[in-house]
Amino acid sequence: MIELLRLQKLDMQIATLKAAEIELPNQKNKYAIRRERLAAEVKNSEERCKRLLVEQREIASDIEMRQAQMAKYNEQLFAVKKNEEYKALLYEIDLIKKQIAVKEERAIALMIEHDDAKAAFEADKERIQGELDAIDAECAKIDKELEALIAERKALIKSRPPIAEKVDKGLLARYERVRKVRTPAVVPLNEEVCGGCFMTVRPQIVNEIMANEKIHACQHCGRLLYYLGNIGDAGASIVAESA
Ligand SMILES: [Zn+2]
Numbered sequence: 360m361i362e363l364l365r366l367q368k369l370d371m372q373i374a375t376l377k378a379a380e381i382e383l384p385n386q387k388n389k390y391a392i393r394r395e396r397l398a399a400e401v402k403n404s405e406e407r408c409k410r411l412l413v414e415q416r417e418i419a420s421d422i423e424m425r426q427a428q429m430a431k432y433n434e435q436l437f438a439v440k441k442n443e444e445y446k447a448l449l450y451e452i453d454l455i456k457k458q459i460a461v462k463e464e465r466a467i468a469l470m471i472e473h474d475d476a477k478a479a480f481e482a483d484k485e486r487i488q489g490e491l492d493a494i495d496a497e498c499a500k501i502d503k504e505l506e507a508l509i510a511e512r513k514a515l516i517k518s519r520p521p522i523a524e525k526v527d528k529g530l531l532a533r534y535e536r537v538r539k540v541r542t543p544a545v546v547p548l549n550e551e552v553c554g555g556c557f558m559t560v561r562p563q564i565v566n567e568i569m570a571n572e573k574i575h576a577c578q579h580c581g582r583l584l585y586y587l588g589n590i591g592d593a594g595a596s597i598v599a600e601s602a
Pocket of ligand 1: 553554555557558577580
């Protein structure tokens with residue numbers, strides 16, 4: 360029974376490692392989401408710069424257009440003969456001058472805004488690159504942990520046959536059958552209750568288990584039962600370590 364408990368402990372360690380191997384890569388998912396978020400942040404910052412640049416160009420060409428219009432009006436001033444027309448032209452010129460002044464003010468504000476946005480973009484890029492590097496490092500750490508888990512599990516699997524060999528063949532076959540459907544497959548009998556399904560075991564079977572005459576399975580769940588008083592300190596410590 361002690362050899363079987365030792366084997367079960369090993370099998371449970373292998374199963375725990377296997378579960379961790381499946382779970383561990385999931386930790387990388389949250390990093391993938393963060394990576395996307397950071398990429399979007401850089402893109403936003405860059406697009407803000409681009410938008411401001413486009414607006415700057417638009418305003419520059421707008422000013423140019425108005426200046427050309429003003430030059431035309433100025434030429435026309437020489438050609439007009441009537442006083443009203445002259446006055447009307449002066450009014451238009453004055454109006455266009457004011458419009459140009461407003462646009463030029465906006466152009467200066469835009470230039471400053473663009474410079475600020477560009478500086479912010481450069482800073483964002485640097486900060487986000489730092490965060491991405493940290494994420495890469497975390498992912499590399501996870502990969503390394505995963506590698507270690509796999510190596511550990513392989514080593515445990517390699518150590519299994521000599522341990523299994525020490526278990527009585529018939530008992531080993533029963534254990535293998537049960538563990539396909541129930542883990543742990545070997546459980547203690549507590550008072551008269553199965554340590555796996557917590558159902559009461561028949562008194563006669565309890566007696567036989569306690570007398571260490573025969574290895575019985577629980578009639579309810581099929582798990583193999585042992586009595587803690589029969590496995591000694593060595594068995595007890597294996598059980599304690601398996602928990
Ligand atoms: Zn049971």
